[in-house]
Amino acid sequence: MINLELSEDLKQYQEDMKVFAETVFRPISRKYDEAEHEYPQELEDLRGMKHFDRKKKSEKPADKSEPTSGKANMRGVISSEEIAWGDPSFLISIPNAGLGNVALVTSGSDEQFEKYGDKWLAMAITEPNAGSDSKAMNTTAKLDGDDWVLNGEKIFVSCADRCDAVVVMATTDKSAGKEGIRSFIVDKNSPGFTLEKLEKKMGLRGSDTGTFSMTDCRIPKDNVLGGFEKTNKNKGFKGTMQTFDTSRPMVAAMAIGVARAALDYTREVMAENSIIPDYKKGSINISSIEKDFFLMEANLEAARLLSWKAAWMADNKKPNSTEASMAKAKAGRQGVLITQKCCELLGPMGLSTKHLAEKWLRDVRVMDIFEGTGQIQHLIVARNILELSSTQLK
Numbered sequence: 001m002i003n004l005e006l007s008e009d010l011k012q013y014q015e016d017m018k019v020f021a022e023t024v025f026r027p028i029s030r031k032y033d034e035a036e037h038e039y040p041q042e043l044e045d046l047r048g049m050k051h052f053d054r055k056k057k058s059e060k061p062a063d064k065s066e067p068t069s070g071k072a073n074m075r076g077v078i079s080s081e082e083i084a085w086g087d088p089s090f091l092i093s094i095p096n097a098g099l100g101n102v103a104l105v106t107s108g109s110d111e112q113f114e115k116y117g118d119k120w121l122a123m124a125i126t127e128p129n130a131g132s133d134s135k136a137m138n139t140t141a142k143l144d145g146d147d148w149v150l151n152g153e154k155i156f157v158s159c160a161d162r163c164d165a166v167v168v169m170a171t172t173d174k175s176a177g178k179e180g181i182r183s184f185i186v187d188k189n190s191p192g193f194t195l196e197k198l199e200k201k202m203g204l205r206g207s208d209t210g211t212f213s214m215t216d217c218r219i220p221k222d223n224v225l226g227g228f229e230k231t232n233k234n235k236g237f238k239g240t241m242q243t244f245d246t247s248r249p250m251v252a253a254m255a256i257g258v259a260r261a262a263l264d265y266t267r268e269v270m271a272e273n274s275i276i277p278d279y280k281k282g283s284i285n286i287s288s289i290e291k292d293f294f295l296m297e298a299n300l301e302a303a304r305l306l307s308w309k310a311a312w313m314a315d316n317k318k319p320n321s322t323e324a325s326m327a328k329a330k331a332g333r334q335g336v337l338i339t340q341k342c343c344e345l346l347g348p349m350g351l352s353t354k355h356l357a358e359k360w361l362r363d364v365r366v367m368d369i370f371e372g373t374g375q376i377q378h379l380i381v382a383r384n385i386l387e388l389s390s391t392q393l394k
Helices: 008-034 041-046 072-086 099-107 110-116 174-180 236-272 288-315 321-350 357-368 374-386
Strands: 121-124 140-144 147-158 165-171 181-187 193-198 209-220
Touching: 008 041, 008 072, 008 357, 072 236, 072 288, 099 110, 099 121, 099 165, 099 181, 099 236, 121 147, 140 165, 147 165, 147 181, 165 174, 165 209, 174 181, 181 209, 236 288, 236 321, 236 357, 288 321, 321 357, 321 374
Parallel strands: 121 165
Antiparallel strands: 140 147, 147 209, 165 181, 193 209
């Protein structure tokens, strides 16, 4: 059963990440918010870290009846919350730790992990006319001899300028719908693969987000994620979507980290004005500010426990698609509401660029949107609980 208290080693890891975020990322947060698209050189100290590891798929799997001692996903949500407390844009800009790297670990072949495991991989899914609706995807991949030929456009790609390669989702057979969708590893220097532009964003300005176009872009046939020999045997779209079962709890933790930063700062300002929340008072004897504060704390803790549960299940090899979407939906929405309420309580200080509260509000907004909007997460949860397909419940 899940234990909702962290082990001693995870508590120490949490403290280490907190100190790191407070001393390294928080001091440069405003700097790179104002210097959008400038690469934070401070991130280079993280380039040599080993962010992902895995056993070879050829090795015999462990006895599934035995609990695993792995804590990679728990460490992921813990570090995501702490680093996002410092600055969330740096979290999605850590070298060699992109969403494409998660897809590689989840679905790549041993040979692909050997070749690309030390590279920075972005992931390209969204298109101008295909966001949440994957069936509307128009980027195509056609087999031509020993090459795949890709044509199409991908937008809102995180780390587009900074990455070494991109995991691109494309359809090999439009008539097959989701079953025809596969993921392909495309090196940035591949002919016909062009970074068209970088977006100017409302938030997360310390990271870069761009658009790629593919015009007769040729890549080796073995660059289909999972390997060419398993092209027709792998899980295709479903296999790639399993990436989100790992990443969505971390995105939830990002929203929690930003909301916690706003809540911590609001608490400090309240204390400076002699407003100290009294937890011993009855509900009918508290002020409206205390009521707002207690509700925000409760929702933040609920979101945190959901993200921990989803991560714990992943570490223990338990299906966690429903829980990952629950965590993402709860934290994404509450992250926005909590941060917004804090800015309201702070008054002019919540809007002034002299303080970081307004930046946190801009940053947290996208966390209810990317890697699946809150509405999509509710759909996933409903489908899983009711055991209905995407066709049956839209």
